[in-house]
Amino acid sequence: MKKLVVLTGAGVSAESGISTFRDSNGLWENYNVADVATIEGWWRNRSLVLEFYNQRRGELATKKPNKAHKLIAELEKYFDVTVVTQNIDNLHEQGGSTKVIHLHGEATKVRPEDCEQDCKTIDVGYKPVNLGDTDSRGVQLRPNIVWFGEAVPKFDTATGIAANADMMLIVGTSLQVYPAAGLVQYVKTGTPIYLIDPKPVYVGARNFTQITDVATKGMEKFMEIVKTM
Numbered sequence: 001m002k003k004l005v006v007l008t009g010a011g012v013s014a015e016s017g018i019s020t021f022r023d024s025n026g027l028w029e030n031y032n033v034a035d036v037a038t039i040e041g042w043w044r045n046r047s048l049v050l051e052f053y054n055q056r057r058g059e060l061a062t063k064k065p066n067k068a069h070k071l072i073a074e075l076e077k078y079f080d081v082t083v084v085t086q087n088i089d090n091l092h093e094q095g096g097s098t099k100v101i102h103l104h105g106e107a108t109k110v111r112p113e114d115c116e117q118d119c120k121t122i123d124v125g126y127k128p129v130n131l132g133d134t135d136s137r138g139v140q141l142r143p144n145i146v147w148f149g150e151a152v153p154k155f156d157t158a159t160g161i162a163a164n165a166d167m168m169l170i171v172g173t174s175l176q177v178y179p180a181a182g183l184v185q186y187v188k189t190g191t192p193i194y195l196i197d198p199k200p201v202y203v204g205a206r207n208f209t210q211i212t213d214v215a216t217k218g219m220e221k222f223m224e225i226v227k228t229m
Contacts, residue, residue, distance in 0.1 A: 004079035011172020068215035069095030
């Protein structure tokens, strides 16, 4: 079975009602991104950061996977699929995808604040985490999120998967956030690349086919292409 790597961004979850900080000029749900999505913000005000992610977790409890998530999962009928997502929600898993790599972390998990990489995470689901909540050693728990300026521990794994892929599908990302945007450069030359986004996206010198549409409609069109392969 051919290997397909699917890189997804905020656009794949937008139709499920999940907003991102890029929607409003550096504000994410009326919070300054520097205050809630950087390690400096964490050290300045842990309570604020915990409150912010508690809200995100609570919102996720009400969100459901849309047709794009479900069709990406359906691709497993045709390919050996690995989803590499920049999203911190769990909608790919809810939609049925069985192999998902979260480059930027997961909103429903936390880890001790003294652990940067290869950490043992704790799945809290949609429950709040507060100042004073610690691991068994008494270390404060923080969101399991890769903030701006932090290393992306799963990127090496993702590049290995991309390098061995027979095809790449990019859904709902403008390829502006690095290092995730650089993943396309690890795909072997000549490997077919398909990209779904309503706006024009630049993929370097790579040859690719863009389906200019939102994620749900674009995935419907991509599935028709798959059935002719």
